[in-house]
Amino acid sequence: MPVETLTYETPQFLQKLIGNDLGSLRLIGESFGITVTSREGWVRLEGEADKIAAAREVFAQLERVRRSGGEVSAGMVRLVVESVQRETGEAPAEAIMQLKLLGSGKRSPVLAKTRGQIAYVQAMRECEVVFGIGPAGTGKTYLAMAQGLHYLKEKLVQRLVLTRPAVEAGEALGFLPGDLKEKIFPYLRPLYDALYDMLEPEEAERLIERGSIEIAPLAYMRGRTLKNAFIILDEAQNTTTEQMLMFLTRLGEGARCVVTGDPSQIDLRRHVKSGLKEAVELLQDVEGVKFVAFAPKDIVRLPVVQRIIEAYQAGRSRQGETKWHKKDEAEGKDSCPSPDVVIGS
Structure with a gap:
């Protein structure tokens, strides 16, 4: 069975990527019918190739939000998962970042999260x-x-x-x-x-x-x-x-x-x-x-x-x-x- 591992620079970055909620990993696994395991700064996806590709797209969109200075919430994870499941072609993460409000060196930007x-x-x-x-x-x-x-x-x-x-x-x-x-x-x-x-x-x-x-x-x-x-x-x-x-x-x-x-x-x-x-x-x-x-x-x-x-x-x-x-x-x-x-x- 296909296996793919996504590696990030620190465990802290991965935690923020999933909204500081381990339940997000369970949500992604159950939504796409794959096994998701994580330790330290990596996530392993195991299942059918097309299901792994869908889960990988979820992580990619969430990563774009984080690297652009946005905060990821559990609700945002659900939103991205639902969008990828529908295969609508839209990228909620991109829409979220386009709607970014305020933000400065001291304050995180305000994002639409649902x-x-x-x-x-x-x-x-x-x-x-x-x-x-x-x-x-x-x-x-x-x-x-x-x-x-x-x-x-x-x-x-x-x-x-x-x-x-x-x-x-x-x-x-x-x-x-x-x-x-x-x-x-x-x-x-x-x-x-x-x-x-x-x-x-x-x-x-x-x-x-x-x-x-x-x-x-x-x-x-x-x-x-x-x-x-x-x-x-x-x-x-x-x-x-x-x-x-x-x-x-x-x-x-x-x-x-x-x-x-x-x-x-x-x-x-x-x-x-x-x-x-x-x-x-x-x-x-x-x-x-x-x-x-x-x-x-x-x-x-x-x-x-x-x-x-x-x-x-x-x-x-x-x-x-x-x-x-x-x-x-x-x-x-x-x-x-x-x-x-x-x-x-």
């Missing part, structure tokens, strides 16, 4: 208005932030505007001490976290002080016209219908916007319809607007997060949609349909 994320980044580059809809951990806000910073650094826009509605997730913050800025900071903290994860603190502070980056509650957008800006509306499931319309009509010349939201985490009061739900219903066929829906397999946080979300979805499905809709109405929440096509499922 098929849904690749479609999302491509949509942000092609359309003026993009809706990213899906569960937590799929990179909706993080990738939008990276794309916005990319445009800002390339001088394709003059500023980056980050906003989200100030709606509590079941907790009242109105009695917190401090002035208005201190009271609204907890709502905006996730946006600051993503920003400081991508930029050095000094650079982030400098851009904020210059006004090149603005982070503010959604209420502050009223009455403004945002020109030559990249605008991100986060947690859009918690906008009212009036707020969503107000936001979408702020766009001026040279502006682009990304709207992100998770329909399963609506925190609006009883009988208040989600602006995200109405947008999904009304804007599907509007030119220049694109919806990208993420599936649980697009989650790039700890694998346990994906398993938790899948368990909740399965449990709620077993109990019946009608029961959950009634529960949402009793709690004053509004369910939100997903776009017609789910990318990444």
Whole structure:
């Protein structure tokens, strides 16, 4: 039986090549029906010649990502394996590297790691208005932030505007001490976290002080016209219908916007319809607007997060949609349909 050995310079390089997950080797072996063994800095492939060739192509694509400075994840390994299995002729690794965002001597580049994320980044580059809809951990806000910073650094826009509605997730913050800025900071903290994860603190502070980056509650957008800006509306499931319309009509010349939201985490009061739900219903066929829906397999946080979300979805499905809709109405929440096509499922 044919045997082929792939040798790399160090065991550490091989570990990073498979996303620091030995399960990736098992996935490759099972997917192509070959035996995969590894020790130190080499991988041995044993099986039919055509199956070995397919597995070798997987390792070649992952190697191109690593040698170009990209980080390989277990999800990326699955994506490449699935593509090679379909024999579509596409090279996900090449698409991933073409969509590389940011990166410097101190910071690793931000990469799309799943098929849904690749479609999302491509949509942000092609359309003026993009809706990213899906569960937590799929990179909706993080990738939008990276794309916005990319445009800002390339001088394709003059500023980056980050906003989200100030709606509590079941907790009242109105009695917190401090002035208005201190009271609204907890709502905006996730946006600051993503920003400081991508930029050095000094650079982030400098851009904020210059006004090149603005982070503010959604209420502050009223009455403004945002020109030559990249605008991100986060947690859009918690906008009212009036707020969503107000936001979408702020766009001026040279502006682009990304709207992100998770329909399963609506925190609006009883009988208040989600602006995200109405947008999904009304804007599907509007030119220049694109919806990208993420599936649980697009989650790039700890694998346990994906398993938790899948368990909740399965449990709620077993109990019946009608029961959950009634529960949402009793709690004053509004369910939100997903776009017609789910990318990444």
